[in-house]
Amino acid sequence: MSSSYRIAVIGGTGPQGKGLGYRFARHGHTVVLGSRSAEKAEPVAQEVTERLAGLEGAGQVTGASNADAVAAADVVLLAVPWDGHDELVATLDLAGKTVISCVNPLAFDKRGAHGRVIDEGEGSAAEHAQSLAPEATVVGAFHNVSAVHLWGEHDYLDEDVLVVGDVVEAKQVAQDLAVAVTSRRGVDAGKLRLARVLEPLTAVLISVNRKYKVNSGIRLSGLEDVER
Structure with a gap:
């Protein structure tokens, strides 16, 4: 692990948050699980x-209020x-932080899960976070990893973490953290x-999982011999 x-x-x-926190801590990172109150976060941190x-x-894994x-x-x-x-992101002091968003704006109806249309197709949760915290650097990653697999017994998930962002250095942080989940950089x-x-x-x-009774992920071919 480089950092x-x-x-x-x-x-x-x-x-999702608990599973990713577990994976990060499993590979040596220090993790603070945040919630609206420390009292809610602390028992989950103890479980991890x-x-x-x-x-x-x-x-180390601890629990705290979101602000702390x-x-x-x-x-x-x-x-x-x-x-x-x-409303939540607007309350956080994210200035100077690298922020990774894995938020998925989804909706469900009788036909199953589908993505919500954000800003008439010209926006996303990650972009909203960036606009709400302009002094932070926001990237998107870990959207498509299964919470079930994150909390599972296997050492790594056999999939890839796709990372998007406008600042290379911030994307590299998320790529580094992906090693804790998949054994490969994002x-x-x-x-x-x-x-x-x-x-x-x-x-x-979600649709694939429902059809085949699995917890599917994404794996890209053609990247075996390139440096990420």
Whole structure:
């Protein structure tokens, strides 16, 4: 691992946030699970800590309020529902932070999951976060990894993490963190506006999962011999 980060997971008590926090800590990063109250975050942090017991090199996991989690971190992961997203992000002091959004604005009806249309097709959750926190650097990543697999027993997920953003250095942080999940650096997939594609793509995976009773992911071919 090239760098060790102190990561605040906002939405750390939910399945995706808890699972990613576990994976990051499993590979030596320090993780603070954030919630609206420390009292809600602390027992989840204890659950993750117990899961890591006896694992050599694991990082510390604690729970805190969202504000305290952000203050103690250099990287902030947003793993919160789209409903209420803007109101929550607006309350966070994200200036100077690298912010990774894995928020998927989805909706469900009788035909299944589908992506919500954000800003008439010209926006995404990640772009909203960037507009709400202009002094932060926002990238999109980890949208399409299964929470079930993140909390599973296997060492790594056999898939790729696609990373989008407008600042190369910030994308490299997310690419580094992907190693903790897949054993491979994340894939630089382009500019932040492409979060408009990655976020609703999760609805496709949900449809596949429902059809075949699996927890599917994304793996790109043709990258085996290139440096990421």
